[in-house]
Amino acid sequence: MRLSRYFMPILKENPKEAEIVSHRLMLRTGMIRQQSQGIYSWLPLGKRVLDKVNAIIREEQNRAGAIELLMPTLQSAELWQESGRYDAYGKEMLRIKDRQDRPMLYGPTNEEMVTDIFRSYVKSYKNLPLNLYHIQLKFRDEIRPRFGTMRSREFLMKDAYSFDLTKEGAVHSYNKMFAAYLRTFNRLGLRAIPMRADTGPIGGNHSHEFIILADTGESEVFCHKSFLDRSIPGEDTDFDDVAGLQAIFEDWTKDYAATSEMHDEAVYDAMPEGERISARGIEVGHIFYFGTKYSEPMGAKVQGPDGKEHLVHMGSYGIGPTRLVPAIIEASHDENGIIWPESVAPFDVVVINMKAGDEACDAASETLYAALAKAGKDVLLDDTDDRAGTKFATADLIGVPVQVIVGPRGVANGEVELKNRKTGERETMTIEAAINRLA
Numbered sequence: 001m002r003l004s005r006y007f008m009p010i011l012k013e014n015p016k017e018a019e020i021v022s023h024r025l026m027l028r029t030g031m032i033r034q035q036s037q038g039i040y041s042w043l044p045l046g047k048r049v050l051d052k053v054n055a056i057i058r059e060e061q062n063r064a065g066a067i068e069l070l071m072p073t074l075q076s077a078e079l080w081q082e083s084g085r086y087d088a089y090g091k092e093m094l095r096i097k098d099r100q101d102r103p104m105l106y107g108p109t110n111e112e113m114v115t116d117i118f119r120s121y122v123k124s125y126k127n128l129p130l131n132l133y134h135i136q137l138k139f140r141d142e143i144r145p146r147f148g149t150m151r152s153r154e155f156l157m158k159d160a161y162s163f164d165l166t167k168e169g170a171v172h173s174y175n176k177m178f179a180a181y182l183r184t185f186n187r188l189g190l191r192a193i194p195m196r197a198d199t200g201p202i203g204g205n206h207s208h209e210f211i212i213l214a215d216t217g218e219s220e221v222f223c224h225k226s227f228l229d230r231s232i233p234g235e236d237t238d239f240d241d242v243a244g245l246q247a248i249f250e251d252w253t254k255d256y257a258a259t260s261e262m263h264d265e266a267v268y269d270a271m272p273e274g275e276r277i278s279a280r281g282i283e284v285g286h287i288f289y290f291g292t293k294y295s296e297p298m299g300a301k302v303q304g305p306d307g308k309e310h311l312v313h314m315g316s317y318g319i320g321p322t323r324l325v326p327a328i329i330e331a332s333h334d335e336n337g338i339i340w341p342e343s344v345a346p347f348d349v350v351v352i353n354m355k356a357g358d359e360a361c362d363a364a365s366e367t368l369y370a371a372l373a374k375a376g377k378d379v380l381l382d383d384t385d386d387r388a389g390t391k392f393a394t395a396d397l398i399g400v401p402v403q404v405i406v407g408p409r410g411v412a413n414g415e416v417e418l419k420n421r422k423t424g425e426r427e428t429m430t431i432e433a434a435i436n437r438l439a
C-alpha cells in the first residue's frame with residue numbers, strides 16, 4: 001500500500017473526548033470513527049487489524065472443531081418469547097417493528113436463534129457433538145457506552161454454541177473452547193486469565209471470564225501470580241483427548257482467580273502476600289455451560305442410543321473482537337504510539353522514503369516495496385512528500401513492527417536503516433540484506 005493513495009486520516013491533536021489511551025490512539029491513527037453514540041465505523045487501518053484478530057479467532061475455533069455459519073443480526077421477537085427472555089432482557093435490547101408491525105430486535109446474542117436452527121435439523125445423538133459459531137455484529141443499548149469500541153453499543157462478537165447429549169459431553173465441549181481461548185489470546189499477544197464467573201441459577205464451576213489485566217479495565221479482579229507465566233496449550237493439542245483437555249482445564253483453574261462478583265476474601269487473604277495480585281481487568285471473552293436452559297423451553301431434543309428423546313446440553317462461548325483491538329493497545333503502547341504485536345499489525349513493514357522525489361531514494365524504496373510485497377508481506381510505503389520527522393512520528397504512532405528508513409546519505413552507499421518499533425533498536429545494512437532479513 002502506498003500511503004499517498006491510502007486513506008489513513010491521522011489527527012494532529014489528541015481528541016478531547018477520549019479518556020483512555022487506546023481510545024485516543026484509535027482516533028488519532030484514524031482506525032475508527034464514531035457515527036453516533038457507541039456506534040463506530042472501522043476505517044481502513046482499523047479494519048486491517050480487526051481482520052487479523054478475526055482470522056486468529058477463526059483459526060483457533062476451527063482447530064477446536066467449531067463450525068462457522070452466519071446468522072442474521074435482526075431477529076424475530078417470537079423466538080425470544082419462546083425462551084422467556086423477551087421481557088427479561090430489558091432496556092439493553094433494541095426493539096424494532098417492521099412494516100407489518102411485527103416485533104423484531106437487533107440481536108444482543110444468539111442462543112435462541114441457534115437453538116432454533118439446531119432443533120430444525122438435528123434429531124439424533126449420532127450428529128453430536130456439534131459446535132456452531134459466527135463472527136457477527138451485536139447490539140446492546142448499553143447505559144454507558146464508553147472508551148471507544150471497548151464498550152460500544154454495536155460491536156462484533158465471536159459467539160459459539162455447543163450441543164451435546166450429556167453433561168459430560170458438554171464439559172468436554174467446554175474444555176475445547178477453554179483451551180482454544182488460551183491459544184487465541186496468546187496469539188494476539190495477550191495474557192488472558194480465566195476467572196470464575198457467576199453461573200446464576202445453573203450453578204457448577206463452568207463459567208469463566210477471560211480477563212486481561214489493565215489499569216483502565218472496568219472489572220476489579222483478584223488472582224494468584226502464577227497466571228502470569230503459565231504455559232499455553234500447543235498447536236499440537238488434541239481436542240478429542242478428553243483427559244488431556246481436562247488436565248489443561250484443571251491446571252488453569254487450580255489457583256485462585258476471581259472478579260469482584262465472585263471474590264472470596266478469605267481464600268484470597270490466605271495466600272502469601274507476595275503471590276497475590278489485586279488489579280483491574282478487561283473482560284475479553286466469556287464461556288458458559290448452561291445445560292438445558294434453552295433446549296427445554298424450545299424443545300431441542302435428540303434421540304439417544306437408548307432410543308429415547310433427550311434434551312441437549314448446551315454452552316455458549318463469546319469473544320469480543322472489537323473490544324480486543326483496544327485491549328491490545330492498552331497492553332502495548334508507549335508515549336509515541338501503538339506497538340502492535342506482529343500477529344495483528346496492520347502492516348508488517350513500513351518503508352519510509354525520507355526524500356520522496358529524490359531519484360535514488362525513490363528507486364531504493366520501490367525496490368524494497370516490490371520485493372517485500374512479492375514475498376507476501378503487508379508493506380506500507382510512505383511515499384508522501386511530508387517532512388522526514390513527520391514520517392517517523394507517523395510510523396511510530398501507527399505502530400508497524402519494523403521500519404525501513406531510506407535516506408539520501410545511506411542510499412548513496414547502497415544502505416538503509418532498520419528500526420524495531422518495540423525496542424527502538426536500529427541497524428544499518430545493504431538493501432539486499434534488508435530484503436533478505438524481512439522477506
Ligand code: ATP
Pocket residue numbers: 140142149150151152153154155156157283284285286318319320321322323
Ligand atoms: P460486560 O461485562 O463488559 O458488559 P458481558 O458480560 O455483558 O460484557 P458477554 O455477554 O459475556 O458480555 O459477551 C461476550 C463478549 O462480548 C464479552 O466478553 C466482550 O468481549 C464482548 N462484549 C460484550 N459487551 C460488549 C460491548 N458493549 N462492547 C464491546 N464488546 C462487548
Ligand code: MG
Pocket residue numbers: none
Ligand atoms: Mg454487558
Ligand code: MG
Pocket residue numbers: 283
Ligand atoms: Mg461481564
Ligand code: MG
Pocket residue numbers: 209283285286
Ligand atoms: Mg460476560
